[in-house]
Amino acid sequence: MRTKATKTPYNYHELLQALEQQGKNIYGRHFAVQDIDRPVILKLLAYFLQDEQVALIEGIDLHKGILLTGRIGCGKTSLINLMRLITQEDYKPIIISCRQICFEFGKDGFDIIRRYSTSSFYPYTSMPRVYCFDDLGLETNVTHWGSTCNVTAEILLSRYDLFISHKMITHVTTNLNSNELEGIYGNRLRSRMRAMFNLIAFPSETTDKRR
Incomplete structure (x- = not known):
């Protein structure tokens, strides 16, 4: 993912995995993070984590x-x-x-x-x-x-x-x-x-x- 080259305290690959697991816990086993939705989820993660570096790259104003x-x-x-x-x-x-x-x-x-x-x-x-x-x-x-x-x-x-x-x-x-x-x-x-x-x-x- 693009975040690999960005200075950030967060591991977005692990965050996506954790998010998917929480989704399964709450919404059922059918919940999955689809590849097409990853750019949207990346932006949301950067915003709600207040990750300034990734938000800047993604064009998100915190x-x-x-x-x-x-x-x-x-x-x-x-x-x-x-x-x-x-x-x-x-x-x-x-x-x-x-x-x-x-x-x-x-x-x-x-x-x-x-x-x-x-x-x-x-x-x-x-x-x-x-x-x-x-x-x-x-x-x-x-x-x-x-x-x-x-x-x-x-x-x-x-x-x-x-x-x-x-x-x-x-x-x-x-x-x-x-x-x-x-x-x-x-x-x-x-x-x-x-x-x-x-x-x-x-x-x-x-x-x-x-x-």
Whole structure:
């Protein structure tokens, strides 16, 4: 692998083996790290390990979050969940589906936007909580007491402001490409997403692993 010629404290070959074993433990014996997905996993490992040298080579900005995109069933959520095992405690992403957030908004209203943005700090500290919003783009506009809102768009816009002011990190998984995201959320949010995220995309040939 390319990391062999890079000064790094980590053995990525062993990390991939350990990741595959953890995947089997959690998701079953069918879980496997496929060759076509290794470049994506390498970038994720470098990011979540905060390995500056490998991240630099892979074009990953460690001060941004991750926008992980790929076809349905390619393993996006599973990989983010596995990356939680190697991440420092304060930076472990809390994974929540965008659909779940919409359900919460329908029940509790605009407090949900604050919960995942301006109130998204650990108690008694200025340390922001890291969230991974899963399946961005599959949710719908939600109405609460007559007010209709694109909840995830408002949360991301608020977290962008907090990214600028408090270095709040956000991760996202999605089945959609950048043009499709812009069609749903508009150019205003897309331009902020460029600032907030490293784009990591699975190859289009990646297979559906749930089959």
